[in-house]
Structures are given as C-alpha cells and as structure tokens.
Amino acid sequence: MHHFTSRDGVLHCEDVSLETIAAEVGTPVYVYSTATLTRHWGVFTGALKDAGLDATVCFATKANGNVAVLRTLADLGAGADVVSGGELFVARHAGVPADRIVFSGVGKTRDELAYALDEGIFQINVESKSELEMLDAVAREKGVKAPIAIRINPDVEAGTHEKITTGKFDNKFGIAWTQAHALYRKAAGMDGIAVKAIAMHIGSQIADLSPFDAAFGRMRDLLAILRRDGIEIERLDIGGGLGVPYDREGDPTPMPPADYARVIARNLGDLGCRLVLEPGRLITANAGVLLSRVVHRKEGATRSFLICDAGMNDLARPAMYDAFHAIEPVRAPAPGVENEHVDVVGPICESSDVFGKQRALPPMQAGDLLVFRTAGAYGATMSNMYNGRPLVPEVLVKDGEYAVVRRRPTWQEMIALESPAPWQG
Numbered sequence: 001m002h003h004f005t006s007r008d009g010v011l012h013c014e015d016v017s018l019e020t021i022a023a024e025v026g027t028p029v030y031v032y033s034t035a036t037l038t039r040h041w042g043v044f045t046g047a048l049k050d051a052g053l054d055a056t057v058c059f060a061t062k063a064n065g066n067v068a069v070l071r072t073l074a075d076l077g078a079g080a081d082v083v084s085g086g087e088l089f090v091a092r093h094a095g096v097p098a099d100r101i102v103f104s105g106v107g108k109t110r111d112e113l114a115y116a117l118d119e120g121i122f123q124i125n126v127e128s129k130s131e132l133e134m135l136d137a138v139a140r141e142k143g144v145k146a147p148i149a150i151r152i153n154p155d156v157e158a159g160t161h162e163k164i165t166t167g168k169f170d171n172k173f174g175i176a177w178t179q180a181h182a183l184y185r186k187a188a189g190m191d192g193i194a195v196k197a198i199a200m201h202i203g204s205q206i207a208d209l210s211p212f213d214a215a216f217g218r219m220r221d222l223l224a225i226l227r228r229d230g231i232e233i234e235r236l237d238i239g240g241g242l243g244v245p246y247d248r249e250g251d252p253t254p255m256p257p258a259d260y261a262r263v264i265a266r267n268l269g270d271l272g273c274r275l276v277l278e279p280g281r282l283i284t285a286n287a288g289v290l291l292s293r294v295v296h297r298k299e300g301a302t303r304s305f306l307i308c309d310a311g312m313n314d315l316a317r318p319a320m321y322d323a324f325h326a327i328e329p330v331r332a333p334a335p336g337v338e339n340e341h342v343d344v345v346g347p348i349c350e351s352s353d354v355f356g357k358q359r360a361l362p363p364m365q366a367g368d369l370l371v372f373r374t375a376g377a378y379g380a381t382m383s384n385m386y387n388g389r390p391l392v393p394e395v396l397v398k399d400g401e402y403a404v405v406r407r408r409p410t411w412q413e414m415i416a417l418e419s420p421a422p423w424q425g
C-alpha cells in the first residue's frame, strides 16, 4: 500500500495529491496506482517462478476491467480470464493476446462461444454438459476444434463469505468432480472439441491455504484417472481466489503468494503440466482507492453521519457482502485532534448504503475528502447508475502524472440509450 502515502499531511497516490485529483476531476472517483499494479504483478509472478512453476497468469478481468489497467497488466505480460463476450472484447481491445485468454462462466451463449472461437483464445472452461454440446456444435460449424478445460467443482469449503464461495456441490459452478470423468470421456470423443486442461476456482478472498491444498489434491487425482484413460491433459488451471488484507482488526492475514506457490508446487508442480492462474483481487484491490467528498454532516439522535458523494452504486461491496473497507481522511488531522465515532454513508435511498458504522475518524465536515481503501478490485466493475447517478470515473496515476481513463458521463450520456416509445410522440 505504500504507493498511497501521506505527504505534508495530504494523501497522495504515487506523486500526485488526491486533493489535486478531486479538484480537477471531481468526486467520487476511483484512483489506481501503476506502481502498485506493477509491484503486485511482480510479486505474484515472481513467487511462481521462484517455486519453479511454469505458468500463464490470466488476470481476472471482472476484478478491474478498465482498459488502461488491463493495458498496464498486458504490457507486463498478463493474460486475461474473461466471463463474457464483453470482457473478451475489452481484453482484446486493451491488447491482451488471444493465446493468453481463458473464458470462464456458467452461462456462455452460442454467440459468445462463436466469438471466442473466432478470436482464437487458448482455452474455454466448460461448466456443463449443455455448454459442451453447444460448443462442439459451434466449433464443427466453423470447422475448428475448441480448446477446452472442464471446470471441476471439488466440493471444498473455502472458508470465505458464503456469497463468494464457488467450489461446493451446492454452488452452480463447475462439474462435480465425481461426474467429471464421464464428461471428459464424452468431450474426448467429440469432433469439435480438443481437451487440453482441467480447471477449477473455489472462491474468492480466501485467507487460508488448506482449501487450495484439498482442491489441488482432487485435481491431481482426476489427472491420474484421465491419463490412465488415455486422455491427454497439458494444462492445469487453478483459478484465482487468494485473499488480500482489507485491514480490519481480527481478520485473518491472507497467505503471501510465496506460500501459495509452494502449495501449488507441492501438489501440481511435478505433473508435466503447464499451470494457468486467474488472480483478480490480489493484483488490483490494493492498487486502488475510491476518493469521495463529504457532502453533509448530520447529527442524528443516536449518532453522527458523514454523508458522502460516493454511494453503494459506486462501491457495492459493503452493501452486498457487509465487506469492510478502511476509510481514511485525505488530509491528516492536526496533531492532538482526537478521533470520534461516526457512520459513513452514501446518498442512495437504501438503508444498506452504509460504508462503515461507528468508524473512528478525526472530526470531518462537509467538503472534506476521504478514501475507501482496497477498492481497486470489484469496485468500478460492479458499479451501476442506481438513483440516476452516472458511472463513477476512473483515474490512473503513474509517478507524477495522472490520466482520466474513464471519464464521468454527462446526464445526457446517462440516458443516451433510452428513448420514448414511438406512440409517445
């Protein structure tokens, strides 16, 4: 996090003052640090290399789909994990080579599968028999073979929030590992399918390595079964999911990438397969903050509220998962000023539009700036226009420079796709 630091009492992103960005771009706004993105990428890929692993790292675009962020990562050698035709389009537009793009997701449509084949991406992670049959048909029509993995559901408890666990049999994701062998056999006999890999992804914000250990064991067992059956597997795609610190007291400390890499190497390192990884949060979460201004301070009957210009439409995680984001003033308080406890809320007409209850903060007033930390993953990508609020802009900082890499739409642009019905004149 050391690319977001206080200088002369004002929070900076690299060498740019967040007060400057707020004044020039307006608030709310997401601010990302190129240096942090680069550092996270280096630490993660370095850990894999140090563990002797031969890996293709495909950044999970759903965590942060901004073209400039993706371009930054692509320039460092990143591939992309995409979950829709739209994400595939953005990844290609940002310069991610097709031979480093993997397509995940339970609901790929015929058109999306056709687009993926036309682009020549290196792997499609199939999540159902229905999808396998559809993909086979589309590929045969085109006279090609679709390179696939089957995403297995290893039925492990990831120990994360129930809304973001994906590797239990009750979840909609993947093929139960107990049913995978049969589907692989079917796939191996299809003219439009080229079996290449086994895939899995057990959930997100995982702080403990034991669920990975258990799931990798299942993958290893399946590989042995498939090989005995003469089904060739070249790659193992182990998804993403490694957690990051959100700096809440009492939260488990997520495992460092080096420890994760050692667990991968121990389970899967000696199988003659290339690895594919799909990290999202780990790369971008702590490379971004949401910068917001206090619009009103309100003294309620039981508590004080700081009402910000950012809302749950801009950063949905607290409302969706009761997620914790550290909140900090941009301008440090004068020495000796004591903290108070306040509720930090947004302007949306929903009681769940709360970023933090009874947070300890120096006294703040209307006009003051604050940041929500660790907002570079699943922040802007999950934003929406609820309550008639145009999408929040995004800024990318590099050293002493910044660029608006998604500008704030005007109200006119917000309604540009809408029109009265013809009979309304």
Ligand SMILES: Cc1ncc(COP(=O)(O)O)c(C=O)c1O
Residues within 6 Å of the ligand: 060, 063, 081, 104, 105, 201, 203, 204, 205, 239, 240, 241, 242, 278, 279, 280, 281, 282
């Ligand atoms: C298939 C798949 N791969 C990768 C990811 C990225 O996960 P994370 O951001 O936890 O690394 C996700 C999201 O959880 C996912 O669904």
Ligand SMILES: N[C@@H](CCCC[NH3+])C(=O)O
Residues within 6 Å of the ligand: 062, 164, 204, 205, 317, 377, 378
């Ligand atoms: N969007 C979630 C994580 C789900 C990841 C998508 N598979 C979050 O903000 O934590």
